[in-house]
Amino acid sequence: MTTTTTPPTAAEVPVQKRTSIGKFLVQGGTTIALIALVLFFFAMRPDVFLTFTNVRNILFQVSILAIISGAQTLVMVVGDFDLSLAATSSLAGSVAASLMLDGTSTLPAILVALVVGLGVGLANGFLVAYVGLSAFVATLATMTSVTGLAYLVTEGTTLFDLPAGFDSLGQGRVLNIPVPVYIAIGLSVVLWGLLRFTTTGRKWYAIGGNVEVSRLSGINVQRGRLLAFTAAGLISAVGGILLAARLGSASAVQGSDNLLFSVAAVFLGMTVIRSGRANLVGTMVGVAIIGVMSNGLNILGVNSYVQQVVTGLIIIAAVTLSSVRTRER
Amino acid sequence: MRRRNGWGATVAAAAVLTTVLAGCGSGDSGGSGGGGDDSFKVIAFTSGNQTPIGAWWVKAVTQTAKDNGWDLKMIQGDFDFQKMNPQVESAIGQGADAIFDGYTDVASIGSIVTAAKDADIPIFAMDSATKPSDAFAVNITTDQQAIADGTLKEIETSLGTLQGKNVMVIGHDPHPGIRLRSELALEDLKAAGANIAGGDVQKVKSPATGRTEALALVTDYLSAHPNGLDAVWVGWDDAALGASQAITEAGSTAKVTGCDATSEALAQIQSGGAFLATVNQPWPEILDTVTQDLTTFQKDGTLPSENFQAVDVTVVDAANASTITPSDKLG
Incomplete structure (x- = not known):
């Protein structure tokens, strides 16, 4: 039997090679960027960058962002996003601090703050899933109201002089590693397991992939979106409580930069896996990039304005990679 | 059916709007007493009403207006100039x-x-510019040079000298007062022979995240330069508290100064930690002076002879912290 094959044209061969390299860069670009950043900063300051103290600093600095980003990941898995997460975290921290200053014990105060976060998430989920508002409008509105509530709770001031036991949640160390690092890692593992191994997680991915197909497949889309927003609200409250404990104080707007960075981290993470969807491992790579970059540039003494420009450029690069990835699919 | 609902909604909206406008109209005429009355009409505005001092100012000016019989229109901007x-x-x-x-x-x-x-209405202001401006009939603010001098003196006293000492300066450019005093502090430190950590003013981007930004900045600097700081001069208390926390966590002996005399800063100073000193700016006294200028103008139309005043401040350290009313507890 004779087979006839058409040999590739001269023009096709290099194109194929470029495509392979391009695919490699697109698929591994974010992880490569992280490794490149680590190597770059290590090369610039080998005596400092990868020391135990500095790595611990990086982990400490990104631990709360990792928690907020984990919450953002859940919402983005179902195809939405939440603009109110940072405001919810501030409100939760403010509520906990306010209650403790009014004499409530630490544990009940934390529980109430968690319920507040849960409630905001529930409201977001209800507005998006059942009322039919776009996530942008709904969470923008709740962000505005929640920030106002935080101002009311704090009376526009910074609440401080919190109980030592509460502060130790954010400032204490176990085996010389700050407590928030353990909490961030623990929560991340739980969320990773939830998204990867449970029916709920798979349903959320299905909803994020195609709402109509999910509905026709018998998935309760409304409940799925409600749950994702609610969980995100609860988790962001954990982040806010830890931030208040970390700083030993709470104000209406502290941690507001976590909104932008959490979205950036999820977008960065979306380029890590083949499907180009929001995923927990990728988000943590994104968080690591943001943390390493901030720490490294600080160590090199780079102006904070330049740092902001670089952060924006990296987000653009990530979104570009993500869109290329989506087109390839 | 849809059409009827649409008309119904339109009519309902029109009715609500009419009621609201009618309510507003009656409220306005009742409040101002019309255009022909003799009440002294004052428009007061602030963009910083969400800050503790801004919130105090709104309350205090409202009370002042009542006391003086002004017809006050208070506009609160929430930092939204648009x-x-x-x-x-x-x-x-x-x-x-x-x-x-x-x-x-x-x-x-x-x-x-x-x-x-254009309307020939004079503007009386407090803390609205760091230099004389024709925009104002009067603007009273605090002496930025005195703030820089007072805090640097505290650092010098604590360290023995500024010569050869490693000092970081943390500022925030969008705030004119902080920007000016940071530049003044930088110049004075250089003149005194101090080494400026990072070579220039370290800039915090947002006041909302000033504390966490300063915390990360100083933590990272100390990570790269262990024992590389003798002091951190910060333009305002919130960021100074972040710097102080970073120093404490790193086990450094460096000292920190701020400005604003917030209750948290005062508590830190009294605790004897890294936070060495802050500055109390006499806002109630400044308000009294501007109010006096306004009432003089109300009586006979006389405007202040000078359109800019920079009043002295009080440096607050462990010795006098307990005697100061915190700026976030003014009202």
Whole structure:
């Protein structure tokens, strides 16, 4: 039997090679960027960058962002996003601090703050899933109201002089590693397991992939979106409580930069896996990039304005990679 | 059916709007007493009403207006000039005798200044510019050089000398007062022979995240330069608290100064940690002076002889911290 094959044209061969390299860069670009950043900063300051103290600093600095980003990941898995997460975290921290200053014990105060976060998430989920508002409008509105509530709770001031036991949640160390690092890692593992191994997680991915197909497949889309927003609200409250404990104080707007960075981290993470969807491992790579970059540039003494420009450029690069990835699919 | 609902909604909306407008109209005429009455009409505005000092100012000016029988229109801008400036300009268009600007930088209110000049209404201000400006009949603020001098003296006393010491300066450019005092502190430190950590003013991007930004900045600097700081001069207390926390966590002996005399800063100073000193700015006294200028103008139309005053401040350290009313507890 004779087979006839058409040999590739001269023009096709290099194109194929470029495509392979391009695919490699697109698929591994974010992880490569992280490794490149680590190597770059290590090369610039080998005596400092990868020391135990500095790595611990990086982990400490990104631990709360990792928690907020984990919450953002859940919402983005179902195809939405939440603009109110940072405001919810501030409100939760403010509520906990306010209650403790009014004499409530630490544990009940934390529980109430968690319920507040849960409630905001529930409201977001209800507005998006059942009322039919776009996530942008709904969470923008709740962000505005929640920030106002935080101002009311704090009376526009910074609440401080919190109980030592509460502060130790954010400032204490176990085996010389700050407590928030353990909490961030623990929560991340739980969320990773939830998204990867449970029916709920798979349903959320299905909803994020195609709402109509999910509905026709018998998935309760409304409940799925409600749950994702609610969980995100609860988790962001954990982040806010830890931030208040970390700083030993709470104000209406502290941690507001976590909104932008959490979205950036999820977008960065979306380029890590083949499907180009929001995923927990990728988000943590994104968080690591943001943390390493901030720490490294600080160590090199780079102006904070330049740092902001670089952060924006990296987000653009990530979104570009993500869109290329989506087109390839 | 849809059409009927649409008309119904339109009619309902029109009815609500009419009621609201009617309510507003009656409220306005009742409040102002009409355009022909003799009440002294003052437009007061601030963009910083969400800050503790801004919130105090709103309350204090409202009370002052009651005490003096002014017809006050208070406009609160929430740092949103796109919202606030047209509101103030609209109020100017309706007529007023004087304008009172609280804590809103002259650079952000160009359109208000123009409208006020066109209407020949003087603007009385507090902490609205760091230099004399024709925009104001008077602007009273605090002496930025005194703030820089007082805090640097505290650092010098603590360290013995500034010569050869490693000092970081943390500022925030969008705030004119912080920007000016940071530059003054930098110049003075250089003149005294100190080494400036990072070579220049380290800039915090947002006041909302000033504490966490300063915390990360100083933590990272100390990570790269263990024992590399003798002091950190910070332009305002919130960021100074972040710097102080970073120093404490790193086990450094460096000292920190701030400005504002917030209750948290005062507590830190009294605890004897890294936070060495802050500065109390006499806002109630400044308000009294501006109020006096306004009442003089109300009586006989006399404007202040000078359009700019920079008043002295009080440096607060462990010795006098307990005697100071915190700036976030003024009212």
